[in-house]
Amino acid sequence: MTATGSKNESPAKAKRPLPWPIRFYQSDVGKKYVMAITGVVGLGFIVFHMLGNLHAFEGSDQLNHYAEGLREIGEPIAPKTFLLWIGRLGLLAALAGHLHAAWALSRSNQKARGAVGYEDRNYLAANYASRTMRWTGIIILLFIVWHLADLTWGVGAINPDYVRGEVYANLIASLERWPVFLIYLTAQGALALHIWHGAWSLFQSVGINNARFNHWRRNFATALAGIVAIGYLTVPFGILFGIIH
Amino acid sequence: MDLKLRVWRQGGAAGPGGFKEYDAKGISEEASFLEMLDIVNEELTMAGEEPIAFDHDCREGICGTCGLMINGQPHGPQQGTATCQLHMRKFNNGDTIVIEPWRALAFPVIKDLVVDRSAFDRIVEAGGYISVDTGSAPDANLTPVPKEAVDAAFDAAACIGCGACVAACPNSAAQLFTAAKIGHLNLLPQGQPERLTRTAAMVDTMEEYFGSCTNHGECESACPQGISLDYIAQMNRDYLKAQLADLRRSGQK
Numbered sequence: 434m435t436a437t438g439s440k441n442e443s444p445a446k447a448k449r450p451l452p453w454p455i456r457f458y459q460s461d462v463g464k465k466y467v468m469a470i471t472g473v474v475g476l477g478f479i480v481f482h483m484l485g486n487l488h489a490f491e492g493s494d495q496l497n498h499y500a501e502g503l504r505e506i507g508e509p510i511a512p513k514t515f516l517l518w519i520g521r522l523g524l525l526a527a528l529a530g531h532l533h534a535a536w537a538l539s540r541s542n543q544k545a546r547g548a549v550g551y552e553d554r555n556y557l558a559a560n561y562a563s564r565t566m567r568w569t570g571i572i573i574l575l576f577i578v579w580h581l582a583d584l585t586w587g588v589g590a591i592n593p594d595y596v597r598g599e600v601y602a603n604l605i606a607s608l609e610r611w612p613v614f615l616i617y618l619t620a621q622g623a624l625a626l627h628i629w630h631g632a633w634s635l636f637q638s639v640g641i642n643n644a645r646f647n648h649w650r651r652n653f654a655t656a657l658a659g660i661v662a663i664g665y666l667t668v669p670f671g672i673l674f675g676i677i678h
Numbered sequence: 679m680d681l682k683l684r685v686w687r688q689g690g691a692a693g694p695g696g697f698k699e700y701d702a703k704g705i706s707e708e709a710s711f712l713e714m715l716d717i718v719n720e721e722l723t724m725a726g727e728e729p730i731a732f733d734h735d736c737r738e739g740i741c742g743t744c745g746l747m748i749n750g751q752p753h754g755p756q757q758g759t760a761t762c763q764l765h766m767r768k769f770n771n772g773d774t775i776v777i778e779p780w781r782a783l784a785f786p787v788i789k790d791l792v793v794d795r796s797a798f799d800r801i802v803e804a805g806g807y808i809s810v811d812t813g814s815a816p817d818a819n820l821t822p823v824p825k826e827a828v829d830a831a832f833d834a835a836a837c838i839g840c841g842a843c844v845a846a847c848p849n850s851a852a853q854l855f856t857a858a859k860i861g862h863l864n865l866l867p868q869g870q871p872e873r874l875t876r877t878a879a880m881v882d883t884m885e886e887y888f889g890s891c892t893n894h895g896e897c898e899s900a901c902p903q904g905i906s907l908d909y910i911a912q913m914n915r916d917y918l919k920a921q922l923a924d925l926r927r928s929g930q931k
Contacts, residue, residue, distance in 0.1 A: 440783065440886055457921045461890035462881055462914055538890045542849035545889030547783035552684075552697065553776040555750030557757075558895035559848060566892065634893035640915025642908050 440544050461541055464534040469635035471534070474527035476632060476657070479624070483664040489677050490667075493601035500600040532574070539567060562630040569623040576620035583607050608672045617669045625662040632657050679705050679771040683718065685730055686778045688787050691794075695787065697776075700730075707767040711754060712737060712744060714766055731790035739763040739902065742838030745845065746791055747778040752842035752900040760840060760902040780841050782850035784887035795841050797887040798855060804883040805876035806859040808868050821867050834861035836903040846900035849889030854897035856884045857909035864916060874920035875930040881917050 450456065457463035488499040507516035562569075582588040584603055587595030594606035607613050632654035636642065641650075671677040681702040688695030702718050709717070712734050719729035735743035744761040748754035754764045769775065779787050784797040837858035844852050860877050863869030869876070891910060898907050923930075 440888075453921050457918075460882065460917070461885050462917045463921075465890060465914070466918065538892075541885075542851070542889035542892075545783050545850040545887070546848075547781060547785075547850065549695075549781060551747060551750060551778055551781055553747075553750035553778070556894075556896060557751070557899040560894075563892065563894045564848065630893075637891070637893045637907060637911045638914060640911045640913075640918065642911030642915075644908075647908070 440541070458534075461538060464538050465638040467530050467534045468538070469638040471527040471531040472631050472635050474524065475531065476628070478524055479628075479661055480657075483661055486665065486668050489601065489604060490671060496601045496604075497598065501598070528577075535567070535570060560630070562626040563634070566627060566630055569627040572620060572623035573627060576616065576623070579616065580620075583613070604668070605672055605677065608669050614669050614673060617666070621662050621665050624665075625658040628661060629654050629658040679707060679766065679769070681705060681714075681766075681769065681772070682774040684774060684776045685791070686787075687730070687790055688779075689789065691786055691788055695790075705766055707765070709766045710737070710762060711746075711748070711764040711766065712762050731788075731792050733792050734762060737762040740838060742840035745780060745840045745842055747776075747780065747845055749776050752780070752845040753840075753902050757899060758902060758904050760838070763902075780845035782844050782888070784850070784852075785841060785844060793841070795839070798839050798841065798852070800887070801852065801856055801880050801883050802859055804879040805872065806863070806880060808863060808872065810868075823867060827865050831862045831865040834858040834865065834905065834909050837862075837901075837905055838903060840902060842900040842902060843897035843905075844888060846896040847889065847891075848894060848896065849892055851891050851897075852884050852888040853891040853910045853913070854901060854905055854907070856880055857913040858905050860913050860916065861909040864912070872930060874916065874923055874928070877913060877916040878920040881913065 451459075458467060485499060485503075488496045504514045504517055506520075556564075579591070583592045584595075584600075584607060587597060587603070589595070592603065592607050595603050608617070633650050636650045668677065683700040683702055684697050685700060686695055687698045700718055700722075702714055705714050705717065712732070715730060715732055722729045732746060733743050735741045737744070739760040739762060742760070745753065746761045748761070748764070753759060753761045754768065756764050756768050777791065779785075779791045780793045780795075785793040785795055788794050835858075837855060839855060841855070843854035844850055847853075860880055863876065864873050893907070895907060898905065920930075
């Protein structure tokens with residue numbers, strides 16, 4: 434197997450077979466499964482976070498009550514913030530898996546392309562969303578870090594008016610600044626594009642393919658991207674137009 | 679019609695390559711794309727220059743030997759058509775046509791527009807066959823196969839292995855080729871005994887050479903045989919099954 438153009442420079446050494454989840458993840462197809470499954474975890478979080486945000490329209494008491502309620506999930510059986518932390522760690526693990534698989538797949542793809550590219554390339558099927566997944570992903574990652582610093586950790590340099598527990602006041606204090614409004618707009622645009630391709634692509638990656646419902650996969654992704662973008666943007670626009678004040 | 683060609687010329691596998699421009703004058707609209715190159719080559723030979731090297735064999739769209747990147751599209755502007763079946767009537771007088779070889783690490787240029795596609799052979803060697811005992815031929819129709827399964831297997835078997843899917847893919851992935859070669863066997867009863875080992879071995883071999891699928895769909899639109907992305911989903915599913923199934927019990931190890 435010394436055909437020209439192999440991506441592996443040195444021949445593989447004979448090793449004891451690794452356990453199957455590791456072997457599976459070593460393959461690119463396995464990494465795509467991880468991309469898809471961690472993506473679904475992310476989508477679940479994104480939808481519930483968006484629904485939670487809508488409490489902002491009910492006023493200060495309701496939103497703060499909802500935020501406090503998140504800490505109390507599972508009480509009195511589980512201690513306070515216990516299930517919240519389980520969820521956070523799960524999301525963090527999913528994010529780490531998504532990032533590592535994306536990084537490894539990108540490297541593998543870059544390697545496979547070779548040194549010389551086309552002078553002329555006319556794409557027929559690839560669209561803006563599918564070709565910018567890496568960049569929309571990076572925008573979303575940067576947004577997550579900034580968003581946590583702004584409204585969860587309350588880093589003074591980013592949100593000087595932050596008061597822990599005053600979710601409603603913090604939200605308005607942050608979003609009243611127009612650069613913050615633009616950050617939200619950019620992040621939501623990136624998220625919508627990422628979902629529009631990802632929520633379709635994941636079906637292919639895990640082999641969910643059937644002529645009976647294939648045409649719904651694209652519709653599902655379009656609807657999800659639209660609902661998520663509109664749902665999230667109601668809050669910054671609500672503040673802009675003074676509906677939330 | 680008179681055309682300007684911008685062609686990738688490369689003396690050998692090691693040598694650096696570059697674009698050279700040629701005039702193709704008085705080309706008939708009825709000529710095929712390869713015939714147009716033949717005419718240009720004839721003139722180059724007469725002028726004592728090295729003719730443009732390009733792959734071709736049957737020239738009727740069934741062998742998969744030809745394959746050129748024409749104006750940024752594998753096999754040119756007409757979808758569902760191999761380069762040899764493309765005719766010059768698809769171009770306009772005065773056009774500049776950019777002609778490049780397939781680009782991928784696993785498809786190194788041998789000369790000019792000819793690339794080495796033997797990485798595809800490595801994938802097929804890994805499991806793109808069924809093991810059968812020799813002996814007298816079995817009766818026809820002894821094994822019942824639903825018509826729909828035959829049709830689906832045949833659609834996959836239509837793959838001519840030209841490499842347009844790899845050429846089209848921004849990741850230089852060979853998923854459509856591999857999925858077609860796996861699919862046409864995995865859909866039929868004769869392919870079942872080796873289904874999972876075949877899938878695992880062929881996918882693993884594919885990944886030694888090619889990139890991964892990001893579901894752009896470029897391969898499907900470039901494929902001269904119109905092979906569907908659906909086979910890639912089936913391959914992904916079978917690859918997972920190969921990881922989970924008790925391969926020892928089913929004799930697939």
